[in-house]
Amino acid sequence: MALCPRRVVAALKLLGPGGERAWARQPRITGGRRPISFSAGASSIFGSGGNSRKEKLLLQDVAELIRTRACQRVVVMVGAGISTPSGVPDFRSPGSGLYSNLQQYDIPYPEAIFELEFFFHNPKPFFALAKELYPGNYRPNVTHYFFRLLHEKGLLLRLYTQNIDGLERAFQKLTVVTENFHASGIPASKLIEAHGSFASATCAVCRTPSPGEDFWADVMVDRIPRCPVCTGIVKPDIVFFGEPLPQRFLLHVIDFPMADLLLILGTSLEVEPFASLSEAVQSSVPRLLINRDLVGPLAWRPRSRDVVQLGDVVHGVEKLVELLGWTEEMQDLIQRETGKLDGQDR
Numbered sequence: 001m002a003l004c005p006r007r008v009v010a011a012l013k014l015l016g017p018g019g020e021r022a023w024a025r026q027p028r029i030t031g032g033r034r035p036i037s038f039s040a041g042a043s044s045i046f047g048s049g050g051n052s053r054k055e056k057l058l059l060q061d062v063a064e065l066i067r068t069r070a071c072q073r074v075v076v077m078v079g080a081g082i083s084t085p086s087g088v089p090d091f092r093s094p095g096s097g098l099y100s101n102l103q104q105y106d107i108p109y110p111e112a113i114f115e116l117e118f119f120f121h122n123p124k125p126f127f128a129l130a131k132e133l134y135p136g137n138y139r140p141n142v143t144h145y146f147f148r149l150l151h152e153k154g155l156l157l158r159l160y161t162q163n164i165d166g167l168e169r170a171f172q173k174l175t176v177v178t179e180n181f182h183a184s185g186i187p188a189s190k191l192i193e194a195h196g197s198f199a200s201a202t203c204a205v206c207r208t209p210s211p212g213e214d215f216w217a218d219v220m221v222d223r224i225p226r227c228p229v230c231t232g233i234v235k236p237d238i239v240f241f242g243e244p245l246p247q248r249f250l251l252h253v254i255d256f257p258m259a260d261l262l263l264i265l266g267t268s269l270e271v272e273p274f275a276s277l278s279e280a281v282q283s284s285v286p287r288l289l290i291n292r293d294l295v296g297p298l299a300w301r302p303r304s305r306d307v308v309q310l311g312d313v314v315h316g317v318e319k320l321v322e323l324l325g326w327t328e329e330m331q332d333l334i335q336r337e338t339g340k341l342d343g344q345d346r
């Protein structure tokens with residue numbers, strides 16, 4: 001299963017349980033949601049009587065499902081949009097996204113920065129991006145800490161991220177990896193970094209692993225990291241287009257059918273095979289999208305139990321946290337974690 005921009009390999013689809021295509025790409029933008037007033041508790045949301053399964057859910061209904069633990073196998077899918085409030089540019093936001101600011105990276109077209117062929121031709125733009133994303137340059141925001149709370153409450157089945165900034169791990173200054181328990185408090189076992197990370201690096205020629213410290217020492221002084229064995233270019237273990245996704249990504253085969261709630265935040269759902277996972281939960285499972293735009297299958301193949309919270313992701317998460325009654329807990333957590341990061345900076 002290789003990483004593909006959606007329009008390049010539109011034919012690559014996840015297979016449904018019966019081997020059929022999970023979805024067909026027929027763009028269909030809905031005219032928006034028609035919220036139906038629905039204030040019943042979780043039991044009636046899942047109830048089999050009457051037509052409750054057909055009722056439109058609202059954000060407060062999702063909060064109720066979480067709060068009452070009617071849903072306790074929550075799968076989360078995220079993308080670059082959860083990190084823009086931390087200051088990391090995403091790909092596609094007009095004006096601020098990387099694709100709008102390509103001149104500084106000197107690449108012929110946006111996807112080139114993650115293409116092997118271009119990387120071997122000119123690795124400098126990619127390493128400029130790597131330097132930008134250096135662990136410790138950015139800090140997690142409310143969204144990342146919301147996942148931590150979900151985990152602490154035993155509700156997080158798995159967090160699937162496309163991000164390569166390591167903020168789910170909350171990398172701390174100069175500590176490259178804590179393998180088993182990430183500094184954000186989300187254990188490695190709960191996290192799938194679907195597009196890899198900068199936590200490790202490998203020679204692109206002889207495949208010798210490279211120690212993170214050596215790699216970063218070179219990147220920070222704008223030197224291309226070279227393999228001590230064969231002098232090939234050392235590439236961080238970020239998944240480029242056409243490359244296979246990490247083995248752990250295959251956990252989706254178990255996680256998505258088991259999920260009882262899917263949260264999707266800050267992603268355009270443009271990159272496959274990640275995007276198709278949004279269709280891999282059972283049709284009865286509510287899907288909540290918190291994003292600036294209505295995207296992917298939620299736009300053109302909506303389901304009756306979709307909930308869409310359009311707008312800024314931090315605002316959407318704060319609203320959900322408030323509905324959950326977790327605001328104070330969240331503030332305490334952020335204060336504690338910010339204190340730790342400040343301590344490291346001193």
Ligand code: CNA
Pocket residue numbers: 078079080081082083084085088089090091092093097098162163164165166195266267268269270271290291292293295311312313314
């Ligand atoms: P994308 O295609 O740039 O989409 C981001 C989505 O988030 C868009 O729909 C935006 O409208 C939305 N968005 C941006 N900021 C906000 C905000 N503050 N509030 C609400 N919505 C917002 O990024 P995807 O993650 O979908 O694309 C996948 C690529 C991007 C992956 O391969 C990543 O490796 C790659 N990427 C990662 C990072 C990172 O690690 N932070 C940064 C840039 C690109």
